Amino acid sequence: MELLNLTNVSKKFKEVQALKDVSFTMKPGIYGLIGPNGAGKSTLIRLIATLDKATSGVISYGDKHIWDIKESYRSLIGLMPQNQKGYGNYSGLAFMYYMANLKGISKQEATIQVNALVKQVGLEESINRKIKTYSGGMRQRLMFAQSLLGDPKIIILDEPTAGLDPFERIRLRNYISEIAENRIVLIATHVMQDIESIADKVILLNKGNIVFEGTGFELLETLKGKVVEKFIEVHELPNYQSQYRVSRVYKYESKYLIRYIDETAQGDKTPTFEDAYLYYMVDYDANI
Structure with missing residues (x-):
C-alpha cells in the first residue's frame, strides 16, 4: 500500500504565498480538502497532479519524489478539474x-x-x-x-458538486463512495456537506495553511461546548454578530433564535460541520 506524502510543501507566486509548509500523508480512503475560495486548494491539487512544481518541500509517492517518477506517477492519477470547458461539440x-x-x-x-x-x-x-x-x-x-479511466489509484476531484442541485449532489457523493476502496480520493471543496458523510479524513486549508487535520469526529470534538443557541430580541442581532461567529438566524414571531460560537460559554449544542467551517475559516472581526 503506497502512501502519498507531502512534507513542508510551499508555493509562492511572485509576492503571493499560496501555500505555507503544508504537510500531511494520504493512504487509501476519502479525504476532504476544505477551504474558501483563495485558500490554496487548487494550487495544492496542481502540485499533487504534477501540473506545477512546489517552490519548496517534497511530494512523494511511496518512497520516491513524484517528479522523479513523473510519467509512471501520472498514470496513477485520475483528475476531475473544476469547470471543465471546451468539449461541448x-x-x-x-x-x-x-x-x-x-x-x-x-x-x-x-x-x-x-x-x-x-x-x-x-x-x-x-x-x-x-x-x-x-x-x-x-x-x-x-x-x-x-x-476513472485507466483504474487510477489517486483520484482528485476539484469542486465536484459545483452548481449541482441537492439531488445531484447526493448522487455524485454516492458514486464517490462506491469507488473509494483501495484508492486515495481527494475531494477539494468549500461545501462541508460534500464530505461530512463520506470523508475518512478532513483537511481544512485557510490562507495557504492547514488549520485542522483529522477525522470528522475529531473535528467536531474541537467545538464541543462552544456552540450556543438562544432567543434574542430583533434589535440585539447586530450586537451578537459583532461579538460572535453567528452561523444561523431563525425568525420566530417577534424574536430571533440564533446559533453562534462562544469560546467561553460551555454550550450544550451538538456541533455541526457548518459550525466547524465557520470556526476555522471565517476571519473573525467586528465586520462579520
Whole structure:
C-alpha cells in the first residue's frame, strides 16, 4: 500500500504565498480538502497532479519524489478539474474515448472501461448526445467518469458538486463512495456537506495553511461546548454578530433564535460541520 506524502510543501507566486509548509500523508480512503475560495486548494491539487512544481518541500509517492517518477506517477492519477470547458461539440461517448486515448488505453480496453463507467454513472441514455446539451449534473457525472479511466489509484476531484442541485449532489457523493476502496480520493471543496458523510479524513486549508487535520469526529470534538443557541430580541442581532461567529438566524414571531460560537460559554449544542467551517475559516472581526 503506497502512501502519498507531502512534507513542508510551499508555493509562492511572485509576492503571493499560496501555500505555507503544508504537510500531511494520504493512504487509501476519502479525504476532504476544505477551504474558501483563495485558500490554496487548487494550487495544492496542481502540485499533487504534477501540473506545477512546489517552490519548496517534497511530494512523494511511496518512497520516491513524484517528479522523479513523473510519467509512471501520472498514470496513477485520475483528475476531475473544476469547470471543465471546451468539449461541448463532442458527444459524451467521443469525449470518453478521447480521454482514454490521451491516457494510452487501447481501443479494445477503452470500450470495456467506457461502457462500464457510463453505466456506473447512469449516462447510458444520453452518452451519444453532445456535451453542450447536458445539464450541469450530467456534465459533472461525465467528468467524474473520465477521471476513472485507466483504474487510477489517486483520484482528485476539484469542486465536484459545483452548481449541482441537492439531488445531484447526493448522487455524485454516492458514486464517490462506491469507488473509494483501495484508492486515495481527494475531494477539494468549500461545501462541508460534500464530505461530512463520506470523508475518512478532513483537511481544512485557510490562507495557504492547514488549520485542522483529522477525522470528522475529531473535528467536531474541537467545538464541543462552544456552540450556543438562544432567543434574542430583533434589535440585539447586530450586537451578537459583532461579538460572535453567528452561523444561523431563525425568525420566530417577534424574536430571533440564533446559533453562534462562544469560546467561553460551555454550550450544550451538538456541533455541526457548518459550525466547524465557520470556526476555522471565517476571519473573525467586528465586520462579520
